[in-house]
Amino acid sequence: MRETDAIAEARRNLEVCNACRYCEGYCAVFPAMELRREFPATDLGYLANLCHGCRGCFYACQYAPPHEFGINLPKVFAEIRQESYVQYAWPQPMAKLFERNGTVVSVAAALITALVMIGTALFQSPDRLFGVHRGEGAFYAVIPHNVMVLLAGSTFVFALVAIAISIARFWREAGGGAGPNGKQGMGKPLMQAVRDALTLKNLGGGGHGCNDTDGSFATSRRNLHHALFYGFMLCFASTNVATYYHYGLGLQAPYGYFSLPVILGTVGGIGMTVGASGLIWLKIVGDPEPVSRRLLGADYAMLVLLWMVAVTGLVLLAVRSTSAMGVTLAIHLGFVLALFVALPYSRMVHGAYRFAALVRAAREH
Ligand code: SF4
Numbered sequence: 339m340r341e342t343d344a345i346a347e348a349r350r351n352l353e354v355c356n357a358c359r360y361c362e363g364y365c366a367v368f369p370a371m372e373l374r375r376e377f378p379a380t381d382l383g384y385l386a387n388l389c390h391g392c393r394g395c396f397y398a399c400q401y402a403p404p405h406e407f408g409i410n411l412p413k414v415f416a417e418i419r420q421e422s423y424v425q426y427a428w429p430q431p432m433a434k435l436f437e438r439n440g441t442v443v444s445v446a447a448a449l450i451t452a453l454v455m456i457g458t459a460l461f462q463s464p465d466r467l468f469g470v471h472r473g474e475g476a477f478y479a480v481i482p483h484n485v486m487v488l489l490a491g492s493t494f495v496f497a498l499v500a501i502a503i504s505i506a507r508f509w510r511e512a513g514g515g516a517g518p519n520g521k522q523g524m525g526k527p528l529m530q531a532v533r534d535a536l537t538l539k540n541l542g543g544g545g546h547g548c549n550d551t552d553g554s555f556a557t558s559r560r561n562l563h564h565a566l567f568y569g570f571m572l573c574f575a576s577t578n579v580a581t582y583y584h585y586g587l588g589l590q591a592p593y594g595y596f597s598l599p600v601i602l603g604t605v606g607g608i609g610m611t612v613g614a615s616g617l618i619w620l621k622i623v624g625d626p627e628p629v630s631r632r633l634l635g636a637d638y639a640m641l642v643l644l645w646m647v648a649v650t651g652l653v654l655l656a657v658r659s660t661s662a663m664g665v666t667l668a669i670h671l672g673f674v675l676a677l678f679v680a681l682p683y684s685r686m687v688h689g690a691y692r693f694a695a696l697v698r699a700a701r702e703h
């Protein structure tokens with residue numbers, strides 16, 4: 339990590355916290371902080387990605403604004419996390435683009451992709467786009483199966499490669515998990531990190547929940563995050579099952595309303611819609627003090643993009659037997675492709691960074 343204003347501010351904050359230590363039971367950041375006497379930039383990148391932004395330490399802190407010390411860990415850590423995504427991103431020109439204006443780029447990418455797909459379908463014949471298609475292979479009458487697989491497959495693989503390269507850079511620069519206590523094996527730390535990530539243990543505020551909107555404790559943010567994450571995973575499972583149906587069983591989409599891919603996709607889509615809507619609402623009504631305002635645009639872009647993917651998927655299910663299916667399919671695919679392209683350069687990448695930080699934290703203790 340480069341030395342920046344946010345890095346200097348986090349160092350100042352942690353020097354106070356390391357003397358105070360009042361919040362040591364709140365999350366994994368404080369035990370990791372207590373292992374250190376100095377805070378080089380790379381360690382601050384690691385600690386910032388270990389922070390889940392629950393805001394518990396902000397409302398507990400006697401030195402938070404308006405106190406002259408102005409301790410505000412959730413805000414400064416959010417800024418460092420964003421800087422880490424940009425600094426370790428691959429390829430770099432893409433990261434710069436998203437850093438400048440995540441909202442415009444994500445939505446523009448989705449709309450352009452949808453327009454290109456609509457244009458492609460119109461180029462073949464308007465009947466394909468606006469006609470009524472039913473039964474096996476109906477989707478592919480609008481957009482050929484090979485085109486869909488090529489577009490979705492290439493953008494998804496690109497996203498995975500870009501994320502893997504950036505996480506490898508983060509992991510290597512942060513010392514590969516060699517903490518002050520020396521290296522341990524990977525098995526147990528990996529299991530613990532998986533458990534902590536899947537249960538969002540660090541959004542629990544030490545057991546009483548986190549401060550979703552103000553100083554009171556609640557579990558809404560944790561539950562909504564679960565709905566969004568597990569909804570996304572169910573949609574991913576639905577796509578995999580559908581791929582098996584297509585290539586393994588020779589059955590072409592769309593599948594029946596009570597088939598496994600449709601049930602998984604519907605439950606997943608509803609989970610994503612509820613999770614993204616709720617998280618947007620919490621951002622709107624939440625206390626702005628522990629939030630970095632310059633990151634809000636990118637946060638909203640991510641949630642709106644996830645919401646659009648889920649809602650257009652559910653709408654597609656509802657209109658798939660009508661003449662609106664073609665345009666809805668193109669728009670849904672546009673948002674899915676934009677999501678894949680945006681994945682490594684938006685806040686959605688936080689899951690991968692946070693998981694790497696959790697593994698490192700588990701190795702240090
Ligand atoms: S956030 Fe405030 S109360 Fe908590 S450890 Fe730091 S200085 Fe102490």
Ligand code: SF4
Nearest residue numbers: 365389390392393395
């Ligand atoms: S905001 Fe929450 S997760 Fe982040 S350092 Fe404070 S208590 Fe820990």
